[in-house]
Amino acid sequence: MKRIALAALLLAMVAGCELPGDVAPLAPKKRSVAERPAVNLPLALRQSNWWGQGGQGSCTWATMVSLLRWQGRYRTADWVRQNCGDGEWPDDMAQRLDEAGVRYAYVTNGDVKFLEWACRTRRGCGITIRGGQHMVALVHLDEKWAALLDDNAVEEYIWVLRETLIAEWKASDGWAITPIYAPAAPLPQ
Amino acid sequence: MNKLLLCAMCVVAVFAAVVPCLADTVNGVLAEERVVTLPNDQGKWYISVVGDADNARYNEILGWFDNNPNLAKLKDQVQFCPVTSDTAIYKERYAPNVAGLPTVRMQQPDAAVVYEAAGKDIPMTAEGLNAALAGAVGKAQGLRPILPWRRDADNRLNNLERPKPQPQPNTDPKPQPIDDGGKPEVVPPDVPEPEVTLPGWLMVPVCGAGFAIGFCLGYSKKLHEKLLPAAK
Numbered sequence: 213m214k215r216i217a218l219a220a221l222l223l224a225m226v227a228g229c230e231l232p233g234d235v236a237p238l239a240p241k242k243r244s245v246a247e248r249p250a251v252n253l254p255l256a257l258r259q260s261n262w263w264g265q266g267g268q269g270s271c272t273w274a275t276m277v278s279l280l281r282w283q284g285r286y287r288t289a290d291w292v293r294q295n296c297g298d299g300e301w302p303d304d305m306a307q308r309l310d311e312a313g314v315r316y317a318y319v320t321n322g323d324v325k326f327l328e329w330a331c332r333t334r335r336g337c338g339i340t341i342r343g344g345q346h347m348v349a350l351v352h353l354d355e356k357w358a359a360l361l362d363d364n365a366v367e368e369y370i371w372v373l374r375e376t377l378i379a380e381w382k383a384s385d386g387w388a389i390t391p392i393y394a395p396a397a398p399l400p401q
Numbered sequence: 402m403n404k405l406l407l408c409a410m411c412v413v414a415v416f417a418a419v420v421p422c423l424a425d426t427v428n429g430v431l432a433e434e435r436v437v438t439l440p441n442d443q444g445k446w447y448i449s450v451v452g453d454a455d456n457a458r459y460n461e462i463l464g465w466f467d468n469n470p471n472l473a474k475l476k477d478q479v480q481f482c483p484v485t486s487d488t489a490i491y492k493e494r495y496a497p498n499v500a501g502l503p504t505v506r507m508q509q510p511d512a513a514v515v516y517e518a519a520g521k522d523i524p525m526t527a528e529g530l531n532a533a534l535a536g537a538v539g540k541a542q543g544l545r546p547i548l549p550w551r552r553d554a555d556n557r558l559n560n561l562e563r564p565k566p567q568p569q570p571n572t573d574p575k576p577q578p579i580d581d582g583g584k585p586e587v588v589p590p591d592v593p594e595p596e597v598t599l600p601g602w603l604m605v606p607v608c609g610a611g612f613a614i615g616f617c618l619g620y621s622k623k624l625h626e627k628l629l630p631a632a633k
Contacts, residue, residue, distance in 0.1 A: 333442055
């Protein structure tokens with residue numbers, strides 16, 4: 213009997229010492245509120261449109277400069293600001309970006325999945341509006357709303373209904389373009 | 402001959418008509434254009450290293466993410482954001498919420514901060530920072546870091562084969578798929594296993610006890626033989 217008691221005592225001493233109290237309880241997750249717009253460019257990073265050497269507006273390049281800054285590519289953005297300008301066609305812009313070694317993606321077929329991807333990954337993208345005559349930055353797209361940053365008036369975001377924006381974009385050649393680098397980190401929650 | 406030419410022209414015409422129809426979209430990018438695989442990296446975590454561009458400590462910490470293998474690996478798995486204090490991004494998005502410079506901050510995709518250290522609170526070495534980040538990732542996931550001895554035990558239990566050294570391939574590595582993110586795998590630091598050793602002073606009584614037991618056993622045997630002589 214004594215042996216059994218001794219064995220039981222030894223077993224109790226050797227057995228796992230981890231008490232349930234040692235396990236750190238999982239803290240209840242705070243419900244995070246996503247930043248709106250997803251691409252929340254500081255005012256100082258928003259590039260206004262400028263007149264190119266050919267006397268045209270440079271909305272495509274201005275949009276690209278803003279997006280490059282958001283993605284931490286300040287030197288590339290400066291290079292674009294100094295060396296590019298005037299209106300641009302998709303192929304010509306792609307060629308210039310290739311020459312500059314910029315990593316980018318674009319569509320010219322009005323595929324909404326591209327816009328969703330760009331905003332889901334917090335990169336944003338330039339999109340054509342007004343029948344293809346102008347480009348602005350799409351900085352937010354959710355189930356109901358879209359937000360635009362117009363390089364002709366960079367102080368405020370323009371909020372429009374998602375379907376309105378998509379219809380406008382598709383009727384404006386459906387061109388969208390964005391650089392592909394790491395977007396700025398979200399504001400801490 | 403004319404029929405043959407006509408057939409050849411028909412084949413060419415059909416081919417020309419079919420090829421553009423086959424061009425499809427991949428992730429929204431026209432397949433006949435130069436296709437870039439779009440990274441679905443919305444699940445990636447963020448690491449911000451914030452500081453003064455001229456500050457030696459800031460540049461040292463930035464260098465860790467290039468020179469330390471574990472931190473370099475981690476850098477590839479996250480959205481890595483070096484931020485200098487002279488930028489608009491810093492002034493608007495970091496200055497109001499950092500405790501000091503330099504700062505290292507790790508965030509989940511939903512912006513929740515899982516690790517943040519500033520100034521002297523940043524570990525002194527790259528290994529220390531890696532360990533701190535590993536701990537933060539584990540804590541955020543409700544996990545404890547797996548100690549080396551436990552890893553070995555798990556491997557044995559799972560009958561996993563040990564990696565055997567292989568000669569380095571001469572060919573270029575195959576392109577890797579784009580890392581679409583998720584929780585970064587921070588390599589946990591090796592924790593030395595505690596060695597079980599007896600303190601030196603304990604050896605003296607143990608030896609003494611052994612000697613006494615041996616002496617007693619020998620003496621009792623002699624006494625037994627004296628008192629109870631063996632039958633002859």
